[in-house]
Amino acid sequence: MNDMTQTPEMLIAMLGARARKAAAILAQATDEQKAQALKLAAQALRDAAPAIAAANARDMENAAANGLSPAMLDRLRLDAGRIAATADGVEAVATLPNPLGAIIDSSERPNGLVLQRVRVPLGVIGIIYESRPNVTADAAALCLRAGNAVILRGGSEAVESNRAIHAAMLSGIVAAGLPADVVQIVPTTDRAAVGALLKASEFVDLIIPRGGKSLVARVQEEARVPVLAHLDGINHSYVHAAADPDMACALVVNAKLRRTGVCGATETVLIDRNFASAGRLVQALLDAKCAVRGDGDVQALDTRATPAADDDWDTEYLDAIVSVRMVDGPEDAIAHIAAHGSHHTDAIITEDAATAEQFLNAVDSAIVMWNASTQFADGGEFGLGAEIGISTGRLHARGPVALEGLTTYKWLVRGTGQTRP
Structure with missing residues (x-):
């Protein structure tokens, strides 16, 4: 000393x-x-x-x-x-x-x-x-x-x-x-x-x-x-209407819950209103012991979801809690991320390549992903060895x-x- x-x-x-x-x-x-x-x-x-x-x-x-x-x-x-x-x-x-x-x-x-x-x-x-x-x-x-x-x-x-x-x-x-x-x-x-x-x-x-x-x-x-x-990592996973349901469930659960305390964890899930398996996705999160805070449409999908407050969209939980919102297409998702994200890591899940490219180009974050878990936001996973941090x-x-x-x-x-x- x-x-x-x-x-x-x-x-x-x-x-x-x-x-x-x-x-x-x-x-x-x-x-x-x-x-x-x-x-x-x-x-x-x-x-x-x-x-x-x-x-x-x-x-x-x-x-x-x-x-x-x-x-x-x-x-x-x-x-x-x-x-x-x-x-x-x-x-x-x-x-x-x-x-x-x-x-x-x-x-x-x-x-x-x-x-x-x-x-x-x-x-x-x-x-x-x-x-x-x-x-x-x-x-x-x-x-x-x-x-x-x-x-x-x-x-x-x-x-x-x-x-x-x-x-x-x-x-x-x-x-x-x-x-x-x-x-x-x-x-x-x-x-x-x-x-x-x-x-x-x-x-x-x-x-x-x-x-x-x-x-x-x-x-x-x-x-x-x-x-x-x-x-902070206020990261989003956007499930597009053309997402594969099995892939979407696996990716979102992993992105949120693999390790909740890392900066690459997804904190908000955006679900396209035209995604047919939205209820299954919310259920998968809840069944995995993740608390879901959602808008009215999300609460209607599963009674276990609780209301999201305004500040939930701007919160890095670092815990088994996720905010979920229904959005009207990729433009709405991109606008939400621009308003509430921290420019860290955001992902789109879709089988539509054109929409994926639109998202990759429009989202202004240090890392933007397509059909991958946000938990890959890590220098070691990028082949860089240990990292000093993720610059936003x-x-x-x-x-x-x-x-x-x-x-x-x-x-x-x-x-x-x-x-x-």
Whole structure:
């Protein structure tokens, strides 16, 4: 822990200065060295699994005593399978193609100058996140492989888990000959440290928030550093009139209930008024123990459905609850998504290719799907390895942010003595 006489600003300045130095060293490291560091870190996570599980048990006990919701407890929980998957994810990042040094494009000017845009690290990244301790490992792995130093600030509910994961990974990173300061964790739960990190533009090049609306809103309001926003997932599955009934039921139930606490979960189901099996679809959700909040037409399909309030259409439940509305065709569905969605992930279920293309082109979300569960909104499922989050903004990176999203570029200009007239 930091010295109690140290202000949050002093603490962040110290971490930032160390991160800057570490980033400069990391920039000179070979890709093989970075990959080896992650392989060693992954093995260290496996070796430390009992200690990580014990730390997580303490967090779970405290979180339950503090009244954390079931969905948030699910995000916090680390069982043996999840720890193993976290280690596998870190190792998978080590095997991904190296984005650094890649030539984005190249051209030669009439005067003979040769121009190239080449991928380079961002520098120092600050990541502020809640609940999910696996983010500690994912973020560290991705930032390091992309050549960036990272300062992590997890939620107080996962403090013990985060420290245990960080300690394990650090042992592997140092064993590979890289400086320990390439991955630092803010050693205090004082919320003032978050504010200091958001204003540390001298040391931090990008802030990435991962958490609920209140966290992201605070980051966007206070930050003096560029922000890569990861907003809530108010995701929709639209069942078109030409949807296959069996497929529609399977996809909607999976999209909502496979894991209710992930940001890719469907929160609103839109059913075309001309879809003949609407009652069967609502029944499938209810029979799967999902609470359905619907409009009058939906309630008429099954008496177990309860009335939807106005704010249900704007709610990320992260629970076994779904809002369901009948719509008058694809234009109505697209309009509803535009009014209530969060630009995260939205899907259409239909056998009509023309309508599917209309939906794919018209819906302004980071991820738009056709005949697939919104639960596939995940960097690993996209073949990107572990992800840092799903960006719902429009600048720099959009959708699952992995290695490439954690880089920028610089121009390389090669001449033969040209002077400008």
